[in-house]
Amino acid sequence: MEQFIRSDRIRITPPLFYQDDLRRRLIITLNMSRVIQQVLGAVHQENAERLEPVFDRDHPIRSTGEMRIWYTGRPCHVTRKSHINVCVYDSAWEASDAFALENSEAVAAWVKNDHIGFEIPYLYQGVVRKYRPDFLARLVSGEMLILETKGEESEQDQVKRRCLGEWVNAVNAHGGFGRCRWAVVRHPGEIQDILLKQVPGSDNPLPQT
DSSP states (O other), rough: HHHHSSSSSOOOHHHHHHHHHHHHHHHHHHHHHHHHHHHHHHHHHHHHHOOOOOOOOOSSSOOGGGGOOOOOOSOEEEOSSSSEEEEEEESSHHHHHHHHHHHHHEEEEEEEEESSSEEEEEEEEEEEEEEEOEEEETTTTTOOEEEOOOSOOOOHHHHHHHHHHHHHHHHHOOOOOOOOEEEESSTHHHHHHHHHSSSSSSSSOOOOO
């Protein structure tokens, strides 16, 4: 780690801080968590032989049928294709995506990931956190699609996506839970294009991620 920090592999902008050794060390010290995150990701990627899912010891398999009743004052709407009879919306964009899932020919069933316990642990700035994607959809093809509604992406969001990609690859390698894939809806209405590619007979299937 010390060799990496002393090397020329860390680029600092503006160059004024990079040229002055004291300022460079100060900036690196203030951003040490980001530096460690990058090194850790590179080491993991270079040395991982295979991906295997690690199951929660207390609840290895979860189901939408296990969700307990809860109350909210937020806007909501009754569903038809979801095992959870009501979907609660956090934004108009999220409501639009839920409507698209409800009415898409490519979707057999879907659920908003709210109070059902689907979480993916990830490490960010030295702290283990939990990532909760927005929607889960079972496609008519039998595949599971994990959807995230996200506009401008931060550095933390990028770490989440990498962990989600690893999770999907690990589940697919396991082979006991069918096939999974994931996608990010970056603009309102984009979900229509993503789901349209899932309709049987489409010439543009969603690429594996």
